[in-house]
Amino acid sequence: MKSHSSTLLAEVRTFRQNHPDVRYVDLIALDIPGRFYGKRYPVEMLEKVAAGSPLKLPQNAVLLGAQGGLFKIGDYCFHDGDPDANRRLVPGTLKPVSWEAQPLGQMLITSDGTEAPIEFEPREVLAKVLERLHRKGIHPVVAFELEFYLFDKKLNDGLPQFARDPLSDDPDDQPTLHIERLSRFAPVLDDMVQTAQAQGIDITVVTAELGPGQFEINFGHLDDGLRAADWAALFCRSTRGVALKHGYRASFMAKPYLQHPGSGMHVHVSLYDAAGNNLLAAHQQQPLRHAVAGCLALLPHCMPIFSPNHNAFRRLGGTVNAATKACWGYEDRDACVRIPESDPRNLRIEHRLASADANPYLVLAAILVGLEHGLDTAQEPIAPLNEDRTSGHDFPLEMLEAVRAMQQQPVLREGLGAEFVDVYCENKRQDHLAFQQEINAREYRWYL
Structure with missing residues (x-):
């Protein structure tokens, strides 16, 4: 785990050195319909996540509909308290974003490989099959x-x-x-x-x-x-x-x-x-x-x-x-x-x-x-x-x-x-x- 964190930390620090004008990084993952959701993090906070600080997003963000709304699915969304779930950074995916008006970065995040993966997260489903x-x-x-x-x-x-x-x-x-x-x-x-x-x-x-x-x-x-x-x-x-x-x-x-x-x-x-x-x-x-x-x-x-x-x-x-x-x-x-x-x-x-x-x-x-x-x-x-x-x-x-x-x-x-x-x-x-x-x-x- 320590080696994994040190690798991520080196990736973030190298990115900051190569792209000093980037202040924010979009942390993104694919939901069930195939759209990206996530959070925009200050790059200095990303360094803390890479060093081992928790990264949590709502579990039910994976369940968004095509237009972004939530549906009642079993006990999810409206009867589960909308809990957070841990995510991790995907190594090797921190890259600059060149198509936005301001300098940005982006990096994939996922629940697969965490202590409690989200069973219905698309990347986790594929990870289990592989x-x-x-x-x-x-x-x-x-x-x-x-x-x-x-x-x-x-x-x-x-x-x-x-x-x-x-x-x-x-x-x-x-x-x-x-x-x-x-x-x-x-x-x-x-x-x-x-x-x-x-x-x-x-x-x-x-x-x-x-x-x-x-x-x-x-x-x-x-x-x-x-x-x-x-x-x-x-x-x-x-x-x-x-x-x-x-x-x-x-x-x-x-x-x-x-x-x-x-x-x-x-x-x-x-x-x-x-x-x-x-x-x-x-x-x-x-x-x-x-x-x-x-x-x-x-x-x-x-x-x-x-x-x-x-x-x-x-x-x-x-x-x-x-x-x-x-x-x-x-x-x-x-x-x-x-x-x-x-x-x-x-x-x-x-x-x-x-x-x-x-x-x-x-x-x-x-x-x-x-x-x-x-x-x-x-x-x-x-x-x-x-x-x-x-x-x-x-x-x-x-x-x-x-x-x-x-x-x-x-x-x-x-x-x-x-x-x-x-x-x-x-x-x-x-x-x-x-x-x-x-x-x-x-x-x-x-x-x-």
Whole structure:
């Protein structure tokens, strides 16, 4: 513990030396809907925390709804006295914030690794899954890919406007999938990449996607699943800030336009033993097939994680590469679980179903539980799409049905934690019901 504190203290002191103009540091963590909450600390107080002083925030901050409010979930929020819970600083995450008007720093905090972790904190849920896999001799290597849209900074009657292309105001004139679009938006994209790299995030590939103003960012592969999810979360935060600085609005909303493709979160996962052997490639890739079967078996029960809001369900099935069934295939982007072509050393699955605004800690945790379930049960998967284009299991396409499917699934309750599953499902149910409590203009046009 002393060594851990001394490492953190050295990190804070080095930061202060390198950034003497920074007076405050945002201590941040991801809540259940995937939004950051936290506190802004004077940097001298952060040094005390790094030296071992307690860091406490309300436990129920993790339970915030999409709009920041609290719902009654069991005895939480309104019958528990709103207790504080200990957090700790995540080493290596203290970085400067360059997109705000004043010099700031930011640092991740978490309850995992404390004496009493919060069972339903997303990072803690993933930490427990990774710890269990490590005890079994399974070591995941993970890489995220995130799609997002750029919009004009100003909304038009609450609706998004296409990002202003420097050469044309016509969204149809934006070259789809062309390298030219990267050049047209180079100033903001370059700033996004450089800012992410300053946060310690390994950005590898930038792609212009199908939608007008839509892009995809790929991250490097990591043998630390927690850090991989940290990267995805931190990238979303910095990208929104950089976009505003350039006069744009960046959004990871799953389906901002009905007529254009939605934005997804693709997760590449390979599994290795302690000696560095790819477990999925052993025995003529039989473990790969078992892992796929486990993923597909649990996928219909994980939909509240993969599609965490009403809008995310709009993304499924209507446009390019968004599946409507739990299916798999080799080199097939219509599949939820795609097996990219690779050598045995790099054999992996690419899980393509989650929306870009899903919680990266929970998405990865759900995928890993599926892989674990498949390896434990050693079942054969259904036919791949390469052999049968109709192959696949149905999954829920509406939130309340999805919550019912998730809450009673015994493998998920054991793999992710029963307390987390109950809390998460009730949070999604209440968020969805709150979203429905407004009559929109179309409803009056149809039924008044």
